[in-house]
Amino acid sequence: MLNPQVKPRVNKAQTAVETAGVKHSMNPFDELSIEESVRIREKKSYPNGVTDIVAFTAGPPKSADILRTAMAMGADRSIHVETKDGDEIEPLGVAKLLKAIVDKEKINLVVLGKQSIDDDSGQTGQMLAGLLGWPQATQASKISFEGDGKGVVVEKEVDGGIETVKGCLPMVVTADLRLNEPRYASLPNIMKAKKKKTEKISAADLGVDVGRRLKTVKVIEPPPRQGGGKVEDIDGMISKLKELGAI
Known part of the structure; x- marks a missing residue:
């Protein structure tokens, strides 16, 4: 995704x-998912042990840089579904690719960001769970495991406080901002990441159709914000709001 620090242009x-x-940079919510996966292994919070952490992306060749960052953070290897520059994959397409990877790699826990921050769709995790027929827990602020390792307990922030949900592996979990604080990839780990394996495949190799089903009609920049004004009292504020057509 585009670097969130850069002002987008149409x-x-x-x-x-x-x-x-x-x-381009890694989606902040996806950074949380990589960090949490590594922490689960480091803290040995999953009783049966984490044998493999696989980072995944679907995008143009330069997306490989994002995968190297993920491996520098602690992922063991990565899978890159390459697309052409300018090609966009909708959430359903990403979910189908992820399902194919899960089936191929025999994965039992998928942790991913709750949404992207360029289109804010927030759909991929839910669609993936639906395609797999797995339980899901969205917007996780804490992930823990019950004694036998099959039970997954997820806490999430809601308007009224903290909601706790439980599910069983295999499972899909999406990460919220409170989940953790992602680590910086150190220079030694960046160098080590260069030796880790990145498998490059295509959507066709996985037998997945990622054709677009939606058409973007038009994209425009938001209008410039107008300056504010001062009023002397409540009556003045009401008059101003009526003048602007707000009430």
Whole structure:
């Protein structure tokens, strides 16, 4: 995804955000999922032990940089479904690719970000759980395991406080911002990540159709914000709101 620190620009055709020459970075919610996976192994919180942490992405060749960051954070290896520059995959397409990877790798726990922060769809985790027929827990702020390792307890922040849900492996969990504080990839770990394996495959190799089902009609930048004004009292505020058509 685009670096969240960079102000996005709409392309000349007004069909999407301009991506050429713009630095990309890992989605912050996905950073949380990588960090949590590594912490589960480091803290030995999963009784049966974590044997393999696989990072996954679907995107153009430069997406490999994101996978190297994930491996520098502690992922053991990665899988890159390569696409052409400019090709966008909808949440359903990503979910189908993930299902194919889960089936291929015999994975029993998928931890991913609750949403991307460029289109804010927030759909991939839920769609993946539906395709797999697995239980799901979204917006996790804490993940723990019950004694036998099959039970997964997930806490999530809701308007009224903390909601706790329980499920059994295999399971899909999506990460919220309170889950953890992602580590910085140190230089030694970045160097070690270069020796870790990245498997490059295509959607066709997995037998998945990632064709778009939605059409973007138009993308425009938001109008510039207007300056504020001061009023002397409540009556003045009401008059101003009526003048602006707000009431």
